[in-house]
Amino acid sequence: MRILHTMLRVGDLDKSLAFYTEVLGMQLLRRKDYPEGKFTLAFVGYGSEAENAVIELTHNWDTTSYVLGDGYGHIALEVPDVYKACEDIRARGGKITREPGPMMHGNSILAFVEDPDGYKIELLSPKRAD
Known part of the structure; x- marks a missing residue:
């Protein structure tokens, strides 16, 4: 077994992609829209998914923000x-x-x-x- 990715729900996918790629220097590995489900998945990381754990950014088109909760750390x-x-x-x-x-x-x-x-x-x- 190995860790594949961690998923984060994001309110503004463009802002999040800019942060993870331009500020933290990750690469956009893949991105796909799911019109029937009204969401987009974008995967970012420092190397290929075959060899590295990555972050999945999930953007639900009808949600602009989330309550983070007290269970999430970092x-x-x-x-x-x-x-x-x-x-x-x-x-x-x-x-x-x-x-x-x-x-x-x-x-x-x-x-x-x-x-x-x-x-x-x-x-x-x-x-x-x-």
Whole structure:
């Protein structure tokens, strides 16, 4: 078994695709409209679905926003340099919600970014100590 994808419901697919591709540097791997169901699926990631876990962005055409709930945590991305990644993300219009620095009760360097729908994405250094 392996993880294939994580699905997120998004209110504005164009904004979400811009965030994940232009701000986080992912590739749009595939996109398909389902007119009879009134939804679109778009898959984004850092490599092919055959070799990597990806994110499925689901846009229901008649829904513009969602209540995130308290069960969702975050998606984690490893980046070579958390501080530089935050500079780059901010320069491309991304929203940093937790500035880069050491974990509160640990040694790993991390930061958090928020996508257009409010989903949190954690940025982690490859030199994690936790």
